Amino acid sequence: MSNVNQNLLDQVLDGATMTQIMDSLAVVEGALPDSTLTPEQRSSLNAISVNNKVFAEEVLDEMTTNPNAAINTAYNKDSLANDLAFFEQIETVTSRMLNIVQKLDDLKRVAGHEAYGMATGAYALYEALAKSGTPGAQNSYDRLKVRFAGQGGRPEDGEENAS
16 A cells, blocks of 8 residues: 555646646647548548658659659649658657656646545545544545445445345
């Protein structure tokens, strides 16, 4: 059992910090082109692998260093260059955002673990106090025990063991 007195995170973000974070996310979202895919498009559009990205870069290099009128008429090398540059920019932002999401997930896990650990510890104390007849404890225990109803465990006084 973990130490309920160990609290790695004992803080709350103040309102100004939450506003700053949410405003910054809005700036990021607002700076991106307004384009979303349908579920069908997500499954049908090709993702680009490392090898395919290198290939696209090599094609751009060929279009730039060996201008063939037929190819450059059919395919716009500036559009290809823009797509590759934008892909790299988004890849950089995505990598940073995934690091932030991992940090947020870790912080959420620690906070949730600590909150639930303290809550179950306090619940066990309410249970013990209720069983010992401490005034006021029974009402709290009765309200909180609903969380564990139907999960097995030892039967309450007067209940039959459903084994």
